[in-house]
Amino acid sequence: MVQKKRPTLYDVAKQANVSIATVSNVLNNKDEASEETIKRVNEVIKQIGYSRNESARSLKRGESKLIGLIVPDNNPFFTEILDGIQQECEYYDWQVVVANSEESEKRQNQLIELLSAQQVSGIILAPVSETLSTTKIKENAPIVLIDREVENVKLPVIKADNIDGCYKATKKLLKNGHKRIGLILASPGISTTVQRKQGYVEALSSQNIQIDEELIQFGGNYTGTKAQINGGYQAVMRMMNLPSPPTAIFATNHLLMIGALKAIKEQNLSIPKDISFIGFDDHPWQEISSPKLTIVSQPAFEMGRQAIHALHKLKTKDEVITASLPLKLIIRESCGTV
Amino acid sequence: MVQKKRPTLYDVAKQANVSIATVSNVLNNKDEASEETIKRVNEVIKQIGYSRNESARSLKRGESKLIGLIVPDNNPFFTEILDGIQQECEYYDWQVVVANSEESEKRQNQLIELLSAQQVSGIILAPVSETLSTTKIKENAPIVLIDREVENVKLPVIKADNIDGCYKATKKLLKNGHKRIGLILASPGISTTVQRKQGYVEALSSQNIQIDEELIQFGGNYTGTKAQINGGYQAVMRMMNLPSPPTAIFATNHLLMIGALKAIKEQNLSIPKDISFIGFDDHPWQEISSPKLTIVSQPAFEMGRQAIHALHKLKTKDEVITASLPLKLIIRESCGTV
DNA sequence: CTCCTTTACTTAAACGTTTAAGTAAGTTAT
DNA sequence: ATAACTTACTTAAACGTTTAAGTAAAGGAG
Numbered sequence: 001m002v003q004k005k006r007p008t009l010y011d012v013a014k015q016a017n018v019s020i021a022t023v024s025n026v027l028n029n030k031d032e033a034s035e036e037t038i039k040r041v042n043e044v045i046k047q048i049g050y051s052r053n054e055s056a057r058s059l060k061r062g063e064s065k066l067i068g069l070i071v072p073d074n075n076p077f078f079t080e081i082l083d084g085i086q087q088e089c090e091y092y093d094w095q096v097v098v099a100n101s102e103e104s105e106k107r108q109n110q111l112i113e114l115l116s117a118q119q120v121s122g123i124i125l126a127p128v129s130e131t132l133s134t135t136k137i138k139e140n141a142p143i144v145l146i147d148r149e150v151e152n153v154k155l156p157v158i159k160a161d162n163i164d165g166c167y168k169a170t171k172k173l174l175k176n177g178h179k180r181i182g183l184i185l186a187s188p189g190i191s192t193t194v195q196r197k198q199g200y201v202e203a204l205s206s207q208n209i210q211i212d213e214e215l216i217q218f219g220g221n222y223t224g225t226k227a228q229i230n231g232g233y234q235a236v237m238r239m240m241n242l243p244s245p246p247t248a249i250f251a252t253n254h255l256l257m258i259g260a261l262k263a264i265k266e267q268n269l270s271i272p273k274d275i276s277f278i279g280f281d282d283h284p285w286q287e288i289s290s291p292k293l294t295i296v297s298q299p300a301f302e303m304g305r306q307a308i309h310a311l312h313k314l315k316t317k318d319e320v321i322t323a324s325l326p327l328k329l330i331i332r333e334s335c336g337t338v
Numbered sequence: 339m340v341q342k343k344r345p346t347l348y349d350v351a352k353q354a355n356v357s358i359a360t361v362s363n364v365l366n367n368k369d370e371a372s373e374e375t376i377k378r379v380n381e382v383i384k385q386i387g388y389s390r391n392e393s394a395r396s397l398k399r400g401e402s403k404l405i406g407l408i409v410p411d412n413n414p415f416f417t418e419i420l421d422g423i424q425q426e427c428e429y430y431d432w433q434v435v436v437a438n439s440e441e442s443e444k445r446q447n448q449l450i451e452l453l454s455a456q457q458v459s460g461i462i463l464a465p466v467s468e469t470l471s472t473t474k475i476k477e478n479a480p481i482v483l484i485d486r487e488v489e490n491v492k493l494p495v496i497k498a499d500n501i502d503g504c505y506k507a508t509k510k511l512l513k514n515g516h517k518r519i520g521l522i523l524a525s526p527g528i529s530t531t532v533q534r535k536q537g538y539v540e541a542l543s544s545q546n547i548q549i550d551e552e553l554i555q556f557g558g559n560y561t562g563t564k565a566q567i568n569g570g571y572q573a574v575m576r577m578m579n580l581p582s583p584p585t586a587i588f589a590t591n592h593l594l595m596i597g598a599l600k601a602i603k604e605q606n607l608s609i610p611k612d613i614s615f616i617g618f619d620d621h622p623w624q625e626i627s628s629p630k631l632t633i634v635s636q637p638a639f640e641m642g643r644q645a646i647h648a649l650h651k652l653k654t655k656d657e658v659i660t661a662s663l664p665l666k667l668i669i670r671e672s673c674g675t676v
Numbered sequence: 677c678t679c680c681t682t683t684a685c686t687t688a689a690a691c692g693t694t695t696a697a698g699t700a701a702g703t704t705a706t
Numbered sequence: 707a708t709a710a711c712t713t714a715c716t717t718a719a720a721c722g723t724t725t726a727a728g729t730a731a732a733g734g735a736g
Contacts, residue, residue, distance in 0.1 A: 004477045006454070008692055019716050024694060034714060049477065055396035055457045056692035059721050064393060066404075066435065066456070074424075079417050086412075086438050095452065097404065097435040100424050114433065116344070118404070119393045139342045139387065225622055261626045284563055285623045288599045346722055357686050362724060372684060394722035397691050680735080687728075694720085703712070 007050045016044040027052065058119045067094045067311065068115035068123040068141070072103040073223070077254065077281055077300050078126065081146060084304020085124060092312060094121060103187075103223045105129045109136060116140035122311040124304075130189055144311045146303060149191045156310040157322045158303050162192055165296045165327025166199025166252065169278045172294070172329060173248045174207055176336045178276060182239045182246035184232055184256045186220030193218075196252045215239060215246055219256045232259025240267055248276035248335070254283070257295075272336040282330060292332035299325045345388045354382040365390065396457045405432045405649065406453035406461040406479070410441040411561065415592065415619055415638050416464065419484060422642025423462060430650060432459060441525075441561045443467045447474060454478035460649040462642075468527055482649045484641060487529045494648040495660045496641050500530055503634045503665025504537025504590065507616045510632070510667060511586045512545055514674045516614060520577045520584035522570055522594045524558030531556075534590045553577065553584055557594045570597025578605055586614035586673070590634075592621070610674040620668060630670035637663045 009020040016023065018037060025032050026041040033041070044050075058064035069085060071078040082098065089096055097115065101108035108128050113136075115123055122142045131152045137143060145157035173181050183200050185193045201211055217238055219231030232251055236259070239246050249264070251257035257279035261271075269275045271291050282297045303325060310321040347358040354361065356375060363370050364379040371379070382388075396402035407423060409416040420436065427434055435453065439446035443466050451474075453461055460480045469490045475481060483495040511519050521538050523531045539549055555576055557569030570589055574597070577584050587602070589595035595617035599609075607613045609629050620635045641663060648659040 006477070010692080020693080021695080021717080022715060025715090028694085030695095032714065037714080049473075051451055051455045053397065053457065053692050054455045055393050055402060056721090057694075058393035059391065059397050059692080059723080060694045062721075064456075074417050074421050076414060076417070079412050079414070082436070083412050083438075086436075095435050095437065095456070097433050098420070098424075099433065100421075113389055117389045117392045118402075118433070119391065135387075139344070229622055229625070255622065258622050258626060265626060283623070284567055284593065284596050285621070285627075287567070288596060288603060289623075289627070348722080358723080359687080359725080360685060363685090366724080368725095370684065375684080391722050394691090395724075397693080397722085398724045400691075678736090680733100682733075683731085685729085685731100687726105689724100689726090691723085692721105696717105696719090698717075699715085701713085701715100703710100705710080706708090 006053065007048045008053065009050075011048060012041065012044050012050050015048065016041045062119065063121050064119040065094055066097050066115075066118055066120045067308070068111070068118070068120045069096055069098045070101050070108060070111050070115070070123060070125045071098070072101050072126055072128050073225075074100060075225070075255065076283055077147075077298065080300035081126075081304040081307075084301035084306075085308055086304075087301075088305040088308035092308065094308070101128055103128050109133065112136050112140050112143075122315060124307045124311065128190070130191065142311065142314050144307050144314065146307045147192065154320060156307075156314050156320050158307040158310055159191075159322075159324055160298050160303065160327050161324040162195035162327065163199040163202070165298075165329065166196045166250070167203045168199075168327070168329045169250055169294075169296050170200045170203035171206075172331065172335055173250065173276055173278060174203060174209075176248070176276060178246075178248040179209060180212070180215060180244060180246045180248070182236070182249040183216045184219050184235045184249065184251040184260055185216065186218070186228075186231075186253050186256065188218055188221075193220075193252075200250065214242055219259065220253065225255060228253075228255035229259035229262070232256035232261075233263045234259075236260045236263035236267075246275070248278075250278045252280050252296075254279070254281040256280070257293075271334050276336045277334040278329075279334070291334050294332045294335035295330050297328045297330050299328075344391065345386045346391065347388075349386060350379065350382050350388050353386065354379045400457065401459050402457040403432055404435050404453075404456055404458045405646070406449070406456070406458045407434055407436045408439050408446060408449050408453070408461060408463045409436070410439050410464055410466050411563075412438060413563070413593065414621060415485075415636065418638035419464075419642040419645075422639035422644075423646055424642075425639075426643040426646035430646065432646070439466055441466050447471065450474050450478050450481075460653060462645045462649065466528070468529065480649065480652050482645050482652065484645045485530065492658060494645075494652050494658050496645045496648055497529075497660075497662055498636050498641065498665050499662040500533035500665065501537040501540070503636075503667065504534045504588070505541045506537075506665070506667045507588055507632075507634050508538045508541035509544075510669065510673055511588065511614055511616060512541060512547075514586070514614060516584075516586040517547060518550070518553060518582065518584045518586070520574070520587040521554045522557050522573045522587065522589040522598055523554065524556070524566075524569075524591050524594065526556055526559075531558075531590075538588065552580055557597065558591065563593060566591075566593035567597035567600070570594035571601045572597075574598045574601035574605075584613070586616075588616045590618050592617070592619040594618070595631075595633075609672050614674040615672040616667075617672070629672050632670045632673035633668050635666045635668050637666075 012023045013020045099111040120141045126147045132150045149157045217235035219235035251260040279295045313319040350361045351358045437449040458479045464485045470488045487495045555573035557573035589598040609615045617633045651657040
């Protein structure tokens, strides 16, 4: 594995008969060199295949061209966020280092430090807990929250308008005549869960329907794809064993939805004839599912883009942007009457 | 956005009454300090919350703790690979910067340089073309190929045994009595396509069945999820319009499969009654699909892990590991008789 | 008690940038 | 004609590590 040594500023400077400072200035478009010199330097750069040693640059500037992304898992939702982040990073000439907190707060905090040690320009964080240690925020890279918020610190946050999205979905089921609507939520400890529940509750309240806590089931206390799917499955099973089971079910994330649908199928219930259903997140396979699923769709890609934008604003103008992007209720067959 | 300055080796050294060299040695477990000093230094480190400036370290060592991952898109297959890579990187204390080549060779080559400029320890690359510029390999970070191989250079490669996997799948369809089997492939320019076709051809040849080129359709000349799905869709449409259409279809990647299934559905054909089907890649939603899909399953997570392992071996022992991991044919309902 | 080794350090240079400060020549203002 | 400014550079220090080379003290061998 003999790797050729990369040329440095010195090599360029020597060849172009200027000092390294001049080369550096040309590289950074500092406009302090003559047209001629700029041309000559650029030619040498191309000729000997020079490119910057970013470690050296980061050391001097105290900041690298990397930004960190910390997600709790690599499910398709976060992958789509990553996609948006990557696209927007293109513009700012940033690159993304991705880390997986596995829904563990301890790991999350370690990762923040690891990334800061890399001198990242900033961190996009989908936090796993309801609060965030303030020293973490003061002493490390600038942080923008994505998807989920925390209570104790004021940070930029790009999220979905979960309350409104779930309000709309629940309203739709109510409009279709349902009074007993089962709600399947992920783990209680994150803001999305709280807000999704709130949307549901507000919708029921708006029709003066009493909340039945037995119809609200948590299915996401576990981590991992299989466990989450199982959580959705078990949640439905519990509901259907109630003396008065729900006539409609709303599953508030993708994996919970898959588990829920599995349980419904096993119970030999037909959607939407026997039970109505609304799920979460739109993915390609839903084009071929039957019945076609009514779902709440999140603008994940756009969230990724805006998070990077918010990070840039935070860094350059100290502006704390927070955005709550609208969720779209995509009405298809599974919720009954369209 | 006033970010507190991170403490340096000097700060630790001063507090612990030693030189920075000693602190560095303690940090790197160089075992040249007394028990007492080690303890004292570690205490100070914890107390003032010191962690290394990785840019400085990378500059001095000529190598960072980052590894680059270049994928052509962020589809679930590559996400699972990323998962495996992240897990294995944990062990080597590496972090992953992900880049998306968007199936463009030009972009891929730019990314290799960008990552090398970051002094990455190595690059895991899913190449977009059949060859790779040799200067790229000589002058940049060590590269391990994943999923796809290239012809002109000898690099470690961790791939799936596509020939065997597709041979088995085709054989299964033949065993179930099919003679006219439609094959849907991605773009012609990558090794996986070539090998998947080869497996199919070998299976047919083993039964002395003549290859009908009209039954081999490329659906993946386009980039992007929608385009790929459409490619699968169009491929089926073309096949079904043949004078003598296939009685079975084998779609050799996930998105092509979804498009193919969509077309089959639209043609009002029932699987497996009217047409048999085998697809590619197992994902959670398939638990609730009907009919249950017979698919060729790739060990993506394991490929990611092994790629990192191969990279490490390449770096430490100059060993060029290549592995061709077995594909599993998971037989369910869609291919007819089980 | 000398010499040699080992232990436990310290000193100082180097990695490849960026940038503040300096300079020399040319241009403009008065 | 001289001062003041501008242009186009150069010099040198600094960022925070790692590491080769040096050193001083302690321990052991002869």
